[in-house]
Amino acid sequence: MSPSVLKNSVLNNSTIFNNPEIVAKGWYIVCPSRQLAKGKIKSFDLCAQRIAVFRGQDGKVRALEAYCPHMGTDLGIGDVVGNQARCFFHHWAFDETGQCRDIPCQKHIPAAAKLQSYATEEKYGFIWVYPNAIAPTPVADFDELKGKETVAKADKPLIRNCHHHICMMNGIDAQHLNTVHHLSVDLELSLERDTHRNTIDFTLSGDMPNNNWYARLGRRFLGDRYAYSMRYAHGCIGLLTMMKDVRFLPPLHMLYAYVPLPDGSTRIQPVYVTQKRKGPIGWIKNNLLLLLTRLCYYALRGEDGKIYDNIQFTAQNLLSIDQPLVEYMRYINQLVPSAWSSIQPSASDSPSSSKSPPTNSIPAQPAHEIKPHALNHSLS
Numbered sequence: 001m002s003p004s005v006l007k008n009s010v011l012n013n014s015t016i017f018n019n020p021e022i023v024a025k026g027w028y029i030v031c032p033s034r035q036l037a038k039g040k041i042k043s044f045d046l047c048a049q050r051i052a053v054f055r056g057q058d059g060k061v062r063a064l065e066a067y068c069p070h071m072g073t074d075l076g077i078g079d080v081v082g083n084q085a086r087c088f089f090h091h092w093a094f095d096e097t098g099q100c101r102d103i104p105c106q107k108h109i110p111a112a113a114k115l116q117s118y119a120t121e122e123k124y125g126f127i128w129v130y131p132n133a134i135a136p137t138p139v140a141d142f143d144e145l146k147g148k149e150t151v152a153k154a155d156k157p158l159i160r161n162c163h164h165h166i167c168m169m170n171g172i173d174a175q176h177l178n179t180v181h182h183l184s185v186d187l188e189l190s191l192e193r194d195t196h197r198n199t200i201d202f203t204l205s206g207d208m209p210n211n212n213w214y215a216r217l218g219r220r221f222l223g224d225r226y227a228y229s230m231r232y233a234h235g236c237i238g239l240l241t242m243m244k245d246v247r248f249l250p251p252l253h254m255l256y257a258y259v260p261l262p263d264g265s266t267r268i269q270p271v272y273v274t275q276k277r278k279g280p281i282g283w284i285k286n287n288l289l290l291l292l293t294r295l296c297y298y299a300l301r302g303e304d305g306k307i308y309d310n311i312q313f314t315a316q317n318l319l320s321i322d323q324p325l326v327e328y329m330r331y332i333n334q335l336v337p338s339a340w341s342s343i344q345p346s347a348s349d350s351p352s353s354s355k356s357p358p359t360n361s362i363p364a365q366p367a368h369e370i371k372p373h374a375l376n377h378s379l380s
Helices: 164-172 174-178 213-222 279-308 319-335
Strands: 028-032 040-046 050-056 061-064 077-083 084-086 100-102 119-122 126-130 151-156 157-158 188-195 201-207 226-234 237-244 252-260 267-277 368-376
Touching: 028 040, 028 050, 028 084, 050 126, 050 157, 061 100, 077 157, 084 100, 100 213, 126 157, 126 267, 151 279, 157 279, 164 201, 164 226, 164 252, 164 279, 174 188, 188 279, 201 319
Parallel strands: none
Antiparallel strands: 028 126, 040 050, 050 061, 061 119, 077 084, 119 126, 151 267, 157 267, 188 201, 188 368, 201 226, 226 237, 237 252, 252 267
């Protein structure tokens, strides 16, 4: 790849990326599981929607649109009867499909007495909601942890003053490792797209830096090579795996869950994850690895936050070193808008449209895989 500026904007024909009016289909984080006890119901604002989430007597979590179809009362101030949500106002009761099952004052239930239901899942210690009644895939996994019992520890959520698609790119921006964090690393990129799981994986690897004392210390204890990967799922979840293929340490895992807010900012929920190890020694190791993951995150968080709280994003002068960002934007623009979007793209603009891209757009790389290439190009 030439180190020159990529002359044509990746934002040509963009309909999803950085669009505050579009909410893509995906899993959105709601609240910690422990906040919703058995037989309790709460309402949450999620992607400009009001969602009632309740846990039935069977322990299962369910989610419905919050406002009762009778007179519009928020179900979140109601209660749970068995496995149904009951409105506080007139005691209409709704099952997990959103169908009204009981109206105390009459036997007949109108056909319109129905609410939109949403798929739910509990994972990493949180409740997640999908903007359809059925989700095609579960909440994303780390490959190394799939099928294993895990321990998750949440940090405090934070707000970034930009669209979530923008701050999500931080982990694959190779330039800023040097300019912002002073880590002089020459990285190679490999990329793989999984259309079934609707994920895209970026793996960046290279020689450990040797330009300052802490870089040399890391090289001494971790080895000469370093790799990390970022998996993006549905444009609203980032799964970061650090310390891949280093000495002494297993990979460190961290999840970022992104929720767009009405004012255009983003709420980010960081969660540290590791394989659960049994016994007292296992407990100590679990907590040490979670602490180390947190320390790695905190080492970079403040500097990154300064960027994303002071940005008006443009992609008119991307360099070849920015190729991971280009591929990420392409991936986002292939997502499907959900019913939570305030607008729906026209047929000609939709990701599934057969319309040919404009002739001045960046040529697409193969969707399934991009083989490793160097990202150590000059910025001149």
